[in-house]
Amino acid sequence: MLALVLAVLIGGFAYVAQPRQDSPEHSSNSDAANGTSAARLFAQALGHPTSTIEGNFSPPEQDGLMFVFTPTSPFTADHANQTAEWVRLGGVLVYASERGDAELDRALSVTRLNGFVPSQKQLGNPVLDGVTTTSGGDFTIPLDASPTQVPILRTDGGFPVGYIQKLGLGKVVVLADPLVLCNGYLDKADNGRFLSDLLGLVGTGTAVGFDEYHHGLIISDFAPQAWVATPWGAAILWFLVAVFAGLLLRGRRFGPLVPRPPEVARADVEWAVAVGELLRRSGARALTIGMLATASERAVATRTGLTALPRDRFWNALYARAPELAAELADAERALYGSAGGDAEVLSAAQSLHRIAYPPARDRPRRPTTEEAR
Known part of the structure; x- marks a missing residue:
C-alpha cells in the first residue's frame, strides 16, 4: 500500500512538472516562443560550433562568442569578473536580460533606468547592417548608456534598449529586451538580420556558447524526460522501482497491529x-x-x-x-x-x-x- 501511494505521488508530481511551452529564462534548450533554441540552430547553420555551458561555468575559447540570457541563478562575483576578463582578452559577449544580474551588471558597468517604457518597436542604429526596426516585448526597462557605450537599439521615445561597447580586446552587447532574439520573434521586423549581425561580430567557424549554467534548477528539470535522460534521474527511478518491487514481494506488515487502548471517561470532579x-x-x-x-x-x-x-x-x-x-x-x-x-x-x-x-x-x-x- 505504501509503495502504491508513493508511486501515485511520484506520477502526479511528474505530470504536474511536465515542461510547458514557456521559457521565461530564454533557454537555448527550449523551443518555446520565448526560448532561444532557434538562435543556437542558426549559429550552427552559419558554420559556428555551438555548445551549452552547463555543469561548470567556463566561457568559450578566447575569441569566441557567448550568449547570456536572463540569469535565474545569480552570477557570483568570481563568475562575473571571469566573464569581464574573458571579454577583455578578446571574447564577444551578448548579454540580454530584462532586469539584469547585479554582479554581472557591476562587472560590465551596466546601468539601468528606473521604470518601464513601451518597446514593441525598436529602432536600429545605422551601425547595424540591414536592421531598421526590431520587434520585442510590450515594455522594458531602458538602459543608461555611457559615452563609451554606443546605443544600437532605441525605443520610439529615444530610450536605449541595446548598446555595444568595446572592452579591452573584446566587445559587449547589452540588450534590455531578450525577446528580440527569441524563437517567436526572429521572423518579425528585422530581428533575424539583427541576430545575423551579432553572429557576424566573430569570424566564421568561431565557437559560440550559450550560458545555461546560470539558469539554475527550474521546474522543467524534474520533467519525465529528466528521469531517463540524466544519470541522477535514472538512478532515482531504478531505486524507486526496487523499493516498489521489494515492498510488493514482501507483502506483509512492518509489525504486529497494536490495538488502540479504549478511552476512559473522566469524572466531572x-x-x-x-x-x-x-x-x-x-x-x-x-x-x-x-x-x-x-x-x-x-x-x-x-x-x-x-x-x-x-x-x-x-x-x-x-x-x-x-x-x-x-x-x-x-x-x-x-x-x-x-x-x-x-x-x-x-x-x-x-x-x-x-x-x-x-x-x-x-x-x-x-x-x-x-x-x-x-
Missing part, C-alpha cells in the same frame, strides 16, 4: 480539579474569586427565578424577594473578596458560597410560583 490547579499555578487569584462569585450569583438567580444580569438589578430584586438569602450571599462574597490569607481561606469562602448556591434539599426554599412572584 477531575475536570474541576484540573481547572483549579491551572488557576492556582498561574496565580490567577482575582480571576478565581470572580468566577466563584459569578457562578454563585447565577445559581441563586436560577433558584429564585431572577436574572443574574445586570448585577445591580439582580441584587435589588434579591433583597426584595429573599432578604435573608441576599444578606447571607453578600456576607459570603465579602468574606471571599476579603480573604487575604492563603488557599485555605479561599477554600473556606468558596465552600460557604457553595452551601448558599446549592443548599441541601431539606433546606432549599420552595421556588415561588408565577402568581406569588406577582
